[in-house]
Amino acid sequence: MRICRIGIRNFTNFRNFEVRTGRNVVVVGENKVGKSNLLFALQLIFDPSLSERDRRLGLEHFWDGLGDDKLGETIEISVDLTDFDVDPRLVAHLGGYLIDPGPPMISRLTYRYQPMASLEGQPGSLADYEYLLFGGMYPDTPVGSTLRRMLPLDLLPALRDAEKDLANWRRSPLRPLIEDLAGTLSVADRDAILDAVDGAQAALSGRPEVEAVARTIGGRLEGMVGPAHATSVALGLAPSRLDALLRALRLLIDRGERGIAEASLGTTNLVFLALKSLELDRLIQDGERDYTFLAVEEPEAHLHPHVQRLVYRHFLETAEVDDEDVDEDPPGRAGDATAGRHVTILTTHSPHIASIAPLRSIVLLRRQADGSTEGVSTAEIPLDDAEVDDLQRYIDVTRGELFFSRGVILVEGDAERFLVPAFADALDIHLDELGISVCSVSGTNFAPYVKLLGPSGLRIPFVVLTDRDELPDGTVLGPGRVRGLLGILRPGRDYEAMDEAEVFRRGALRGIFVNSSTLEPALFATGMRRQMVRVLKADLPLRRANRELLDGWEARPSTLEPTRLIKLIERIGKGRFAQRIAPAATAERCPAYIREALERIRDEVA
């Protein structure tokens, strides 16, 4: 099962919000854009621990943009669920709330906070409001607490106190494990343990030093209230019942030397998450639950980036298992009873988390002009499987930034990745401040990225910097590439029929900028050539002929042989070469196509 759509109206940051979602949901967005409010919206529908009072909202929960006109408005949160057909228990929960019989079946659950239906006239205050929780299309089909109990949302808040939760027996995720343990001990085992503890207790409390302390206390008691009122005291280890003994078991770390209270925050959180994962397994196995929506707010808190990736990959991947596979028990997954039985919902600032999130799971929140938050997601971008794999492979930690960017400059390779920021600085366009990322696609396959960022994707402003690429035989590759991208960005035109100039002109209108050949010769045409020649001479053991050749090119740029220049640069490595010449970047030396691209993206994110 998965959530396939979330709709929110008039709630906190959300005026009229709708987003389609994939199997897991990884919510990314800037501070205050409404990530926590999105989770709260889901809690209103799914969280069994929310009370009646919690579900009665306050004025502060209405969309901020309503100003003084909040009374009278209706807050509505709806969630569509799908892909549950394979599990009869889930169908039993949700089959009564269908909005589309499918296949696949889609059911809808709705929370609505509205002026009471029986009310005549305008509501005077929130006392005239009621909330409804209903399924399907009509509010006369209430959703009962059974659904929340068996398909609950578990929220791990950002500033959770894992240590305290572990210490509190009632709330501790350790508790059920220990309680199960008690059930597995035979009578003989239990007796043996009790005997051993009694023996240890006798040995300890029987020591004269211990008895002396007890006598001291007893003496003082008697001195205070006299023998009639003083109770007799002894020192011992308290619990002698087995259940209480087991309950006294504590998690120890570092080979039993330290208690969890002494662990670092990171370790505590890690242990907490491991126990939580075990608890999910157990709840499903015991039939207490049929499904869990596990919401983790800012999972990056307290965890080392490397550990973040490992832990959340575990949660996200177990949830990605297809429902059909649930009953099989592949060896490597033994014990993962929750596989396919939970969905993970994360909110994060961390590119580390975003980089391991399944591509289809990203939900991007961002503020619109009217102050409300819109959501875009990767769930239904028309990418084919190969493109998804391609993106998934390429979105590493650095590229994970892409989801947090206000604008993206897509470039072919490392050379541009080093040089473009240098030129930007020189042009007084500060990419970091503007929230613009430079992202290398390591080649010329821009299409998946353009789909990801483009109008039917995340709608993040972007520009593409690419080479015209004229081959020795005269074939020019650039126009074909641009035609392909134009076909994605603005389909329905016959780009094949247009000549190169027209294609490039239209490309530039859509943010695709092409040079006259390739990057390095283009740079050579600018004032950068001096630095380029200097670096080549310094870094390569060159024969005299080559040195003279370089000098000749420098003196008369029109004599440049691009192929030979590139061969020389490749001996250093394009990326490294670019790093070496970057300090020489100035505004005047910036090739025109790069300047146009930078100015465009600057204006778009402004």
Add this chain to the structure above:
Amino acid sequence: MRLRSTSAAYLRHAGDLADNPGQQAAYDSRGHCVVLAGPGSGKTKTLILKLARMLAEDVRVPQGVACITYSQECTRELKRRLEPLGLGESPNLFVGTVHGFCLRHILMPYAHLANIGVPRQLAVATSRQADVAFKGVAERLLGLNQPYKWDDMGKYRRVHLDRFAPDWDTDPDLARISEGYEAALRRQGLIDYDDMVVCAHRLVSAHDWVLPAIAARWPILAVDEYQDLGVPLHRIVTRLAFEGGVRLFAVGDADQSVYGFAGSDGDLLLELAERQDIQRVRLELNYRCAGRIIEASEYALGETRGYRPYDEERLAVIRFVERPGGLADQAAHVIDTLIPEALAAKDGRKPGDIAILYRNAAVGNAFADALTAADIEFVRVDTGAPYRKVELTSWIEDCAAWCSGGWRRGRPQLDGLLTRWVRFRTGLSSEREANKAKGLVTAFLMRNRCDEGLAAPFVAAIRRDLIDPLAREEPSLHDQMEQVHRMSAAVKAGGKLEGLDLVGLGGRDGSPSHINLLTLHSSKGCEYDVVMMVGMDQGVIPWNNESAAELRESRRLFYVGLTRARDAVHLIYSGWIDGRYGPRYFGRSSFVEELETRLLAAGQDR
């Protein structure tokens, strides 16, 4: 560790089944099972224990067991017997009529997704609305003297299900009237009881996706009195069971099929029992009737069933009584001789252990008048009864039972009454409102506890405080309100039930001081020490000019009457009946004639 969410009280009673192989086999069945249950064979006990077992062992919330019964009265009886097992109002047990099941669990959740012409807001037509619509259409089509009655159309609709099959036009007049009638109801946003089943059938047969949805929610379907349920339900049941994977547990007795005039057909049960994929269980031991009554009933039926008495020693009386003075003479004999004799024959026997059974209301009226004149208290159940049993009237009766002493024993349970009350409302989704409604009802019931009150003020009060305000908000209850109005009229001064006390209103079974007066049809499922079958004259049972099939059904009706008796059966007749133009001498009932002949022959053989 499996959490038990249902009561295990059934385990205490399950041992009782061990000495009855049939009951035990039914109780142990794992797949589809049909129980062919003769009279007095402990069918209801078997059914409720099996229901309890399946609830505890085979399903888990949100999946459940649906038990479909023939009438509101049967539903109430089953619920009454389930309550001591802790299953009065379980969330995953549905006990209700065919109509209730079709409406609540087939049409309401799914019909709006299937475009089968059923309005989303379903209001049930009152009988007056239905009658007006029927007359309007029939008279428009066939003129003022059109020969059809509403019931003719009803049966036609129940028997000819497929509107596109040639047999829909078997009677073109009825087909046109049905179509016009349904269209007229739809125009007013109404649906009638037959529509519910017919539309549910249409939905289930034409839309495959409905099957898994229903099967997930109700993986087990139990049907009581299968022989009475008619073709549409049979088709729904077989589709769900054999194409939808629902497990079927059906109970019935084809010999007691007496609703052929309404479209039911005992052969459907036998057809089901013949299937290879169904376990067939026969309950042959009769706990109710003395041996000689069983013998007599098989003679009357004209078939040997091989039923055996549980108590071989019990003696029985079967008497043939001719009262040539007509119904008045019969009544006088019953009142002056038979009732006093019956009461004297056994210590502790009460009027409530005696039943007077008859075929038609005319006979019932004669006896009701005579009993009233003789100042003998009685309870009458037939279509001539002051009001029909619907959910609302049953609820009022049960409230009366609770207030008049039931609260001391927890019979009926308060919680059940409250749950039923809340369910009368559609779209009451907030727990707060539900709790408020429950609080109101509880306060009312506490206030109105009274051991020796009259029914009239109680009904007036419950209507004023609870029922009438509810009905104003819930148009869906309008058809039931008709019966509530009739209930009020009946208990008021001058009404048929004037002077009825609260205990009497509280339940027909709960009143040992009242003689039972009921039609043979209504006597199904009941049992009495002494049965007096009155008006057993040719021309009434059977009617004159019955077809072969009708004759067989009349015979079964006669059989049902005989098998109600534990100890004694009196067959009373005059040899003539009242005709429109005076008495008509057709002799006593041919069934009575035959029975006496066969009993005599059998007696001579011994």
